[in-house]
Amino acid sequence: MIKEQEIPKYLKSTESNISKSNRKSKHKHQYEECLLQYRSTFIGKTRLNTGLYTYCTICGKINERFKENKSIVKNYIRTVDTPIGKCYSHISGEELYEKYHDKLPVFFIEDIYKEKYVNLEQNNNQDGE
Numbered sequence: 105m106i107k108e109q110e111i112p113k114y115l116k117s118t119e120s121n122i123s124k125s126n127r128k129s130k131h132k133h134q135y136e137e138c139l140l141q142y143r144s145t146f147i148g149k150t151r152l153n154t155g156l157y158t159y160c161t162i163c164g165k166i167n168e169r170f171k172e173n174k175s176i177v178k179n180y181i182r183t184v185d186t187p188i189g190k191c192y193s194h195i196s197g198e199e200l201y202e203k204y205h206d207k208l209p210v211f212f213i214e215d216i217y218k219e220k221y222v223n224l225e226q227n228n229n230q231d232g233e
């Protein structure tokens with residue numbers, strides 16, 4: 105009867121720690137849709153906005169949203185009939201968040217105009233950690 109040999113645990117765990125630090129090395133950006141939440145101030149009042157964007161799943165770089173035919177968000181742009189003719193408007197942040205926050209990753213960023221990257225750690229359930 106052969107007894108199975110036990111592998112010391114510390115030998116197994118070394119691999120996973122290395123990959124993280126190489127995240128921002130040269131790569132082709134892989135964009136996925138996401139929702140970004142950010143604060144804006146209007147007449148002294150701060151509110152939380154939600155917008156549709158894409159981010160690179162490797163480094164977190166923020167990019168413009170996908171074209172409508174590639175997006176899972178339907179009716180992002182809608183036509184509204186008004187007394188002065190047809191107008192285009194897009195889904196409000198509230199509606200966007202309500203409908204899609206469980207379908208798309210949501211990131212919070214402090215300043216939408218300054219920050220170019222999302223913090224991937226905020227929404228990091230895919231690494232199995």
Ligand SMILES: [Zn+2]
Binds near residue numbers: 131132161162163
């Ligand atoms: Zn990238």
